[in-house]
Amino acid sequence: MVDAIPREYIALPGGTIRQVYSIESSDGTVALGDYQAWLASRAERCACGRVCRGSGRTCGEPECVRRLGST
Ligand SMILES: [Zn+2]
Secondary structure (H helix, E strand, O other), X not given: OOOOOOEEEEEOOOOOEEEEEEEEOOXXXXXXXXXXXXXXXXXXXXXXXXXXXXXXXXXOOXXXXXXXXXX
């Protein structure tokens, strides 16, 4: 499951918008992290080690889908 975390957007030079999250640590400082990287670090993993796609249980590769179906 994905926890609810504070999400923010920061504007990068060049007009790019990046989705980040902020975490306040115990000493009061706020750290910004890359939201997509955070998601990826917590995401469900396929048997092959890649991040699962969407709500699926595999990375979407045909061989992995087949393996899931055969178990
Ligand atoms: Zn896979």
